[in-house]
Amino acid sequence: MTSIARTAPDSARQRSRASRLLRRLPWWIAALLLAGGCFLWIYPFLWTIGASLKTAPEIFSDGLDVIPKSPVWVNYGRAWNDAHFGEYLRNTVIVTVATVIIVVVRSAMAGYVLGRYRFRGRRVVLVVLVATLLVPTGYTIIPVVDIAQRLHLLNSLTGMVIALSGGAHVALTLLYMGYFRRIPTELFESAQLDGAGFLTTFFRIMLPLATPVTASATLLTFLNTWNAFFLPLVFTFSRPDLRTVSVGMLAFSGEYSTDWPGMAAGAAISLAPVIILFFVLQRYFVEGIAGAVKN
């Protein structure tokens, strides 16, 4: 088609350009519609950032406008110190890092032996794992709290980490299992010939090979743990100083329901880490989630 346009006289070329614009027009209309939709999608975040930099009267008088007249930074100080978001953020970071490490390591180890070895009881373990793939937290929360109470794990960050690590992370184990199973057997045989033991083979050869799986497992666990709410909520009822950001946010809105700038600053502090991570690692987010459908 382009070759015809090139050899055609000028008037024809102009006509074809006009018709191409016309053919593109529906796409631009669609783009405009989508842009409107996307604005709705990011508006709450823009509003939050805007509100965190305004004074309370400015929010109430001029709430639709996102951009503050002159940014007020004291809201962040108030949220960080008086509303304890600094503390909450520290708790969340500790809990998230510890949980991610435990979950990824235990999933990799379990996935490795389930994928590579035939042993008695393997089927039972697999069946139990798959059967509990979809259990909701709302269902298990009462026994979880009861057993945490009896093991003296309630009201401590360690307990929260242990309970979160024991939750449903079955998908990761299955992911590792599938990956390790596809690694050719020759690799294991040559490792054994070189005299590598079980532990050396796993930590020196297999785990480094599984880096792509580890990357998406880390990311997904990070997201799940950072955003967790139900378990941290019931684990910190009598220890406000151990709240994570999501629980702290609920407590803050209950206590100071009129302090919108402080609330917005607290939300901005709590969401910033995940949003930054999202922009940096967007590709892995998308690939990790798309994998759920492709398999």
Place this chain on the structure above:
Amino acid sequence: MWVWLFLAPTVVLYGVFTVYPIVGSYWYSLLDWDGFTTTKTFVGLANYREVWHDPLFWQAFWHTLLFMLVTVPAQVILSLLAAILLNSPKMPLSRVFRTALFLPVATTTAIVGIVMQSIFDPANGPVNLFVQKLGFDGGINFLGSSHTSLWTAMAVYVWKWLGITLIYWLAALQTVPRDLYEAGSIDGAGPVQLFRHITVPLLKPFTIIITLLSLEASLHVFDLIQTMTGGGPFYSSEVLEIYIYRWAFGATVPRLGYASAAAVIFGLFVFVIGILQLLGVRAARRTGVGS
């Protein structure tokens, strides 16, 4: 020996915090038990009888079902439309749009829920300021009225999770070979015909899987509803997870056995959905083209 050593952390942690609670719930549901530190009394099926006759339980059950029946089709269809547009090479700025639609997925639901309280505030929230600008005086009390609270929660839910189904659909659309479309348009098919005769049949197995994944996800709305409305006003947005929480942790005298009975019924409901999922995936495999 190494095998079991490697499995040990998973078996222990998972056994204590997932498998035991699932089995334990059944035992707990047969007890009269009002607080984690008090004694338990065996009462047989009394809790079940009481749950069965509680209209608020059935209301919460209905809300859970309604939530699923409204949000899943909305989410699946809207995201499919967006995915078709974003998948086209002719679409300008498609990456920017994808990022914007996906952003809420990465954020903390509980925090978004609190922010939404302000966004939908009847007096000063931006949504109502906009509604008033359009000429509706007085605004709408989205979260404070029992007629609108559940529906507002549904809208926020679709807003929050649309991005995830969008990514599912984009992954599915990527499996449709581009030359099929080219061959189709050479044969003189228009965009509607291409969609009907190429896209729809090839997407069928994915449609089943994506719908089932969304069904499953729509049952877990505790974080969003607890932070936005707490199930209120007057239980008008109470779903089953909130009902269980209210009896176990929200009441002044907790009734853990009673809450467990409700949880067991909820668990059976989820189990039925899970079976449906299994059958659906089987059916998808049978008609399967891509997967």
